[in-house]
Amino acid sequence: MTLSSPFASALEEVLRPDQISVAEEDLQTFAIDQGPVTDYQEPLAVVWAETIAEVQSVVRLAAEYTVPLVTRGAGTGVSGGAHATVGSVVLNLTRMNKILEINAADEIARVEPGVINGDLNAVAAEHGLMFAPDPASYKISTIGGNIATNAGGLRCAKYGVTRDAVLALDVVLADGTLIRTGHRTFKGVAGYDLTSLFVGSEGTLGVVVGATVRLKYLPTIVRTLAVFFPSVQAAAAGVLALGTARVQPCILELLDGPSLTELDFRNGSNLSTRGTALLLIQFDGLAAEQEEALAATALEALGGTISREDPAEAQRLVDLRRNNRGLDVDAQNRVGEDVAVPRSQLVHYITALEEMARRHGVDLQVIAHAGDGNLHPTFSVPTFEPAGIAALNAALDESIDKALELGGTITGEHGIGQYKLRWLALEQSAEVLAIQRHIKALFDPQGILNPGKAIPA
């Protein structure tokens, strides 16, 4: 396969033929991630860098020929942050997949960006450690992608998000310069926090080619509670009751009735016969049993029905929850949202969501990382007719407005990407958006790094 341009020829001088593809199949595969597609564009080519030096070469050529680079890992993002844009080349880092170091005494790991989250966790587990961020895609998503989106997951209620796990980054800047930010130590305050600036920047400020991450202790004692409630509002109230009981679940997921019905349909389970809403709660660590007991008392007082799961069944429920979103690739008529609200507003927000879904005539399922107030409402319509799509979008827009009205954010963990740009100005002021544009211009004056993502152009 060859590209016919001076840029292509230059690429072919720094990469082997099997590191460059213009095959239609590849262009299609790597044109998009799992986010909604509003402007489908195929890249000019896909390149697989295997070393930092190769990334530097590709970036330098992109700068020289002013070719936009869309850096990606597994493409499991759901905001279109890795969608190809006009005239772009996709820089695929999945072959940079070496775990460079696990240091159990220092509780850190150094990894290349293409290392799969689950692979790092498997190796860390041999040392009794874990990489805490666990997005639903953890079995296939890369650490580099987790960093690009500041990914969350189920465990962040207790263990924090990706940013909290990243100590240092190796980054190739837009001119090909390699820098190292942060430190190998747990603490460090030398200079501005560039590490946090790159985390969550969706490949728009630099290309992350290495990361030093902090590992946490892999818990050996785990207790899981499934608590069914007569209403989703009662379940949401249960989230606050757990806070008042001063217990800290590592997992605290809320699933509404339609979500339970869909899980049952897919998995042959009977969850929806057991209640209208479910709190799936996991405690870990030495106090797991005590916390479980405190939680059960608090939730029974609220009308919850406790189902103490046996370990295998419990793990199955958590797996069902973990995986139920990964299967739903968004489409024009089905969009999963990712808002967050202060936890005290969960009840009000869910009630408002149900009301707006009814009013717009769209279907709604709500699942939430409830411990963080991070909700994934999924709106859908059983049609591609314009009227249905319009109703869906009206409900979506209203759900965003409502989240902001309650003190929330338009994205708890998925990122702005391409799809949520339309809402960013509702949350952030013109001055804040201007600062971000200036930062972008500082790092990427030519605008070649994932243009049109994360912040408005």
Place this chain on the structure above:
Amino acid sequence: MTLSSPFASALEEVLRPDQISVAEEDLQTFAIDQGPVTDYQEPLAVVWAETIAEVQSVVRLAAEYTVPLVTRGAGTGVSGGAHATVGSVVLNLTRMNKILEINAADEIARVEPGVINGDLNAVAAEHGLMFAPDPASYKISTIGGNIATNAGGLRCAKYGVTRDAVLALDVVLADGTLIRTGHRTFKGVAGYDLTSLFVGSEGTLGVVVGATVRLKYLPTIVRTLAVFFPSVQAAAAGVLALGTARVQPCILELLDGPSLTELDFRNGSNLSTRGTALLLIQFDGLAAEQEEALAATALEALGGTISREDPAEAQRLVDLRRNNRGLDVDAQNRVGEDVAVPRSQLVHYITALEEMARRHGVDLQVIAHAGDGNLHPTFSVPTFEPAGIAALNAALDESIDKALELGGTITGEHGIGQYKLRWLALEQSAEVLAIQRHIKALFDPQGILNPGKAIPA
């Protein structure tokens, strides 16, 4: 009191007379913080803003007349980040000391920057909550100052540093514009992480005039262990043993022999008769007792002598430790350092420190937030003679080199300020320093916000 300049006249139009001082006593008091003084400068004036609008007015005037502003709270910083510089005006925010909101359900607080850390904790405690960052100065230092330096403390081994506790900031930019960064929710990934960029930036990018912080559960069960060791190396090995035992202390302090002797001298205690080095360990939460037992087993196996303190005695020991640094204002012949190393290097680093102190003929005390690998070695000489000061500085420089050689950082929690600028280029590359200068220029093109601090000019 009046200033005689157009800038002074303009200030007098926006502030009351009792908000401006040029009294020599005030100029001296607010010329410095608790960091080493290498270039004593008195400010032109000290102003006390009481509202955000007043901060905006002062900043606008500073911009109009190109007058450097040194923003400060209680001035408890120990890196000279709040030292006045030539021709500067000190902007004192200690009167902006209102706790605007405590929301127990959302586990957050909104505060003005001059709120004292201890005052916020006292109010939060009424709700069973706490603001986790606890620098030694917590009884007098301000949240704004904690944010400016990304302060650490004793509890961050378990609860994280100030950055981990800050959700959103209100910031007055160098042109007087007020912006809001971050979100009221626990999670949020909209746009670049400007909040983390301001945290730890030492007043060089903007003036923090408000903060939304996350509160943690105030533990009701606390267990404290004092474990004496025959050598400081054995105590340092104990830190790793606790990690291997998979227990997570909220406090894990290491004190060497000279530190124990000094504590005894000051407090009439008998710590130094009980061992050559001390690990002071606190566990909190529901599993505190189990963790204490696991820790005791692990440390006895290493030769540690367990002294289970009664609650009052335990709190006294922790208080002694908390306060022993606050009393030591650095001087030319006594400098407390703040390096951090990967925990596996603690033993090697302390051994190297002792060797270099001997070789340079300077006195050394080592205390460490050992759970984070964050050490505060204090070098001193009993003289102000040039030869002694030269030996002190040679030991200091060598201690920095060694920390970096072991994978460490030149500042774990105190910040660069003015004093540590000389070492920053040893840790960070020219490219990284250049990026920081560009960010500084972006936020503060005139260089009026705390110039000469945090990053090299």
